[in-house]
Amino acid sequence: xxxxxxxxxxxxxxxxxxxxxxxxxxxxxxxxxxxxxxxxxxxxxxxxxxxxxxxxxxxxxxxxxxxxxxxxxxxxxxxxxxxxxxxxxxxxxxxxxxxxxxxxxxxxxxxxxxxxxxxxxxxxxxxxxxxxxxxxxxxxxxxxxxxxxxxxxxxxxxxxxxxxxxxxxxxxxxxxxxxxxxxxxxxxxxxxxxxxxxxxxxxxxxxxxxxxxxxxxxxxxxxxxxxxxxxxxxxxxxxxxxxxxxxxxxxxxxxxxxxxxxxxxxxxxxxxxxxxxxxxxxxxxxxxxxxxxxxxxxxxxxxxxxxxxxxxxxxxxxxxxxxxxxxxxxxxxxxxx
Numbered sequence: 550x551x552x553x554x555x556x557x558x559x560x561x562x563x564x565x566x567x568x569x570x571x572x573x574x575x576x577x578x579x580x581x582x583x584x585x586x587x588x589x590x591x592x593x594x595x596x597x598x599x600x601x602x603x604x605x606x607x608x609x610x611x612x613x614x615x616x617x618x619x620x621x622x623x624x625x626x627x628x629x630x631x632x633x634x635x636x637x638x639x640x641x642x643x644x645x646x647x648x649x650x651x652x653x654x655x656x657x658x659x660x661x662x663x664x665x666x667x668x669x670x671x672x673x674x675x676x677x678x679x680x681x682x683x684x685x686x687x688x689x690x691x692x693x694x695x696x697x698x699x700x701x702x703x704x705x706x707x708x709x710x711x712x713x714x715x716x717x718x719x720x721x722x723x724x725x726x727x728x729x730x731x732x733x734x735x736x737x738x739x740x741x742x743x744x745x746x747x748x749x750x751x752x753x754x755x756x757x758x759x760x761x762x763x764x765x766x767x768x769x770x771x772x773x774x775x776x777x778x779x780x781x782x783x784x785x786x787x788x789x790x791x792x793x794x795x796x797x798x799x800x801x802x803x804x805x806x807x808x809x810x811x812x813x814x815x816x817x818x819x820x821x822x823x824x825x826x827x828x829x830x831x832x833x834x835x836x837x838x839x840x841x842x843x844x845x846x847x848x849x850x851x852x853x854x855x856x857x858x859x860x861x862x863x864x865x866x867x868x869x870x871x872x873x874x875x876x877x878x879x880x881x882x883x884x885x886x
Contacts, residue, residue, distance in 0.1 A: 649711075
């Protein structure tokens with residue numbers, strides 16, 4: 550029964566978490582992405598594409614959330630487009646390679662789950678809003694005059710690792726989750742999706758403190774917090790004094806809030822994060838003069854590869870193999886056949 554429940558949770562992750570790795574909100578370019586428009590980078594040396602193996606692989610069937618249509622995307626095209634959408638081209642090439650392997654592995658895992666369950670598509674994405682993957686034409690429109698530099702760098706990184714994926718001891722693709730910035734340690738998947746996986750065990754990522762946007766403070770009036778909480782499926786009953794509305798009950802070993810008392814209810818930190826649109830479930834808060842102030846650490850669910858952490862390690866001289874081994878313990882990097 551536990552195995553069945555785990556498979557259900559992981560299948561749901563393919564349909565929900567992959568497109569949510571960026572955000573379910575309308576896309577807003579980050580400062581790093583905005584800088585891509587104005588900062589030229591060194592043109593990488595181009596490699597001749599080797600598509601002989603990739604051409605024989607089953608393409609990914611992706612539900613386009615903007616059009617509602619299922620698109621058939623070749624593996625090489627997807628890996629390049631996913632890398633372009635998920636990580637700034639200004640990142641180090643070794644970090645880009647690590648991200649490409651992660652995206653390829655995740656998509657392959659979802660594809661196998663969809664095949665096993667007879668689903669019409671493997672996972673969903675929203676290229677129009679730069680979520681999940683993008684086409685070369687969309688990248689050309691965004692990058693403008695720097696398209697050749699950025700697309701060239703991303704394509705070269707994707708091509709360099711196109712044949713490589715991460716597998717477990719049974720030689721099956723792992724759940725290669727990733728996020729933007731950790732809170733200092735990555736989070737256990739058990740605290741996010743209810744399933745413990747050795748390849749996603751929490752690891753040190755303390756260098757994320759150097760990432761742009763690692764710490765963010767945002768304030769809401771008490772009325773704004775009440776309004777958002779009333780949108781929950783089971784709205785809480787709140788005491789008259791807003792100072793007593795929220796109380797952190799439990800945190801994970803990585804620092805993320807796992808249980809918080811909200812009025813007469815107990816919610817997970819992720820539920821409150823989603824309700825208020827916070828960047829992370831590793832948060833502290835205070836209430837003063839009619840307003841709540843939240844300070845968050847990190848950005849995203851915190852499970853698996855930290856993208857900014859990968860970039861930092863790459864700039865310290867680590868290879869993509871070393872980065873993947875760090876963030877996905879007990880996984881094995883192999884050549885896909």
